[in-house]
Amino acid sequence: MHPEPSADASPRPGRAGEVFLTFLKLGLTSVGGPIAHLGYFRDELVTRRRWVDDRAYADLVALCQFLPGPASSQVGFALGLLRAGPAGALAAWTAFTLPSAALLVAFAYSAPLLGGVVGSGILSGLQIVAVAIVAQAVWGMARTLTPDARRATIAVVALLIVLLVPSAAGQVAAIVVGALTGLWLCRRGPAEAPAGLDLRVSRRAGVTALVVFAALLAGLPILAALTSGIGVQVADSFYRAGALVFGGGQVVLPLLEAEVVGPGGWVTAGQFLAGYGAAQAVPGPLFTFAAYLGALAAPGAAGLATAAIALVAVFLPGLLILVGVLPFWNAFRTRTVAQALMRGANAAVVGILAAALYDPVFVTAIVSPASFALAVVCFVLLIAWRTPPWVVVVVGSAGGILIAAVA
Structure with a gap:
């Protein structure tokens, strides 16, 4: 047992090296998705190290x-900022992100070497595991973010928009429509208590970050249109996807799919879903899936550079915001x-993710009664038995090998 931090616990300045080592440990051990990560953070940084108190x-x-x-x-970045300033923020993000990114880049290079029944089965x-994971995300997010008829309707409208306009533009439109509809229909809700958070970021620094965010969002598409360089193309696609993710890491799936899969894309639907399934088995943030996709975007050693660009680009907008x-x-959140x-936008996100569950996830992975049965088994393991995702990945891979061997 560890003593609970006292109510008057206050942050003490630290060093970036300390922050790096602390978050490297978390990056190597934090499995289970973003909600689990927040639990790991609280245990390590609130209870054990007392960097902040529970209220903050x-x-x-x-x-x-x-x-x-x-x-x-974002929580890890802010905790690093609180502990050791900008250098601590960068150290926290790098250490928490690096382990899973490295593992997924290694998978991108090794996957083409997998052959025969075992390789194709894995x-x-x-891909089948991805069906169960996304279905679980839709199930959980729908219960939380669409608890009433109005928000459920917003989700359905968003789903229809994305299915009718299957592109990044359709997803942006769905979020905008959802947010505006929320402004009209979702003004009623539980009042938010005033916040007490103060990370001592100046207004000038805040405005500068927002200007940089907007400039990149508007400027990268123009730059990509003017050049054929793969690095700029990757930066544009992944930055745009990272800027539109509301509702957690699972929602990056349809946004990235719209950018990188398709006739003009860099990966096939099968490669995309295989990487997404592999991302469930590694610790750290799901956004590091971008490193896998970036590695596939360019041949050979050049893939390492595009992996790094994709990784930075997908995280950067959220950190700038x-x-x-x-x-x-403190003033904004209570308005x-x-x-x-946000109620409307979050409801729209449920619809966007539900559309992705159908296409590309389901239509790519479920090609036989046996693959459907395996997806159901994985889904029940996640929902009913609360099995850790990495265990489900092992079960799905073994099931895929068995199906391939029988076929």
Whole structure:
């Protein structure tokens, strides 16, 4: 048992090296998705190390769940910022992200070497695991984010928009429509308690971060249109996907799929889902799936550079928004307009993810009664038995090998 931090616990300055080693440990051991990551963070940084107290940690989690971007990585970035300033923030993000990114890049290079019944079975099994993982995400998010008829309707409308306009533009439209509808229909809701979070980010730094965020969002597509360089193309696609992720890491799936899969894309639907399944088995943030896709975007050693570009680009918008909002968060979060917009946008996210569950996830992975049965088994393991995702990955891979051997 570890003593609970006292109510007056206050952050003490630390060193970036200390932050790096602490988050490297978390990056190597934090499995189970963003909610589990937040539990690991609280145990290590609130209970054990007392970097912050529970109230400040809860306020920080609330902020990062409200904003677009990878919530657990944003929390870690902010904790590093609180502990050791900008160098600590960079150290926290790097250490938490690096282990899973390295593992997924290694998988990208080794997957083509997998041949025969075993290799094809593992790859098809990973695709089937993706069906169960995404179905679990849709199930859980629908219960939380669409608890009433109005928000459920917003989710259905978003699903229809994405199915009718199967591109990144359709997903942006779905989120915009959802947010505006939320402003109209979802103003009623539980009042938010005032926050007490103060990470001492100046208003000038916050405004600068927001300007940089907007400039990259508007400028990268123009730059990509003017050049054929793969690095710029990758940066544009992954930055745009990272800027639109509301609702957690699972939602990056349809956004990235719209950018990298297809006639003009860099990966096939099968490669995409196999990597997504593999991402469930590694510790750390799910956004590191971008490193796998980036490695496949260019041949040979050049894939390492595109993997690094994709990794930075998909995380950068969420971190810029976090820094930009910090100076204004305490006043902003209690406004009715802001809360209504987010209720609508989050409901739309459920519809977007449900559309992705159908295409490409289900239609790519489920090609026989046996593959459907294996997907159901994996789904029940996740939902009913609460089996850790990495165990489900092992079960799915073994099942894929068995199906391939029988076939």
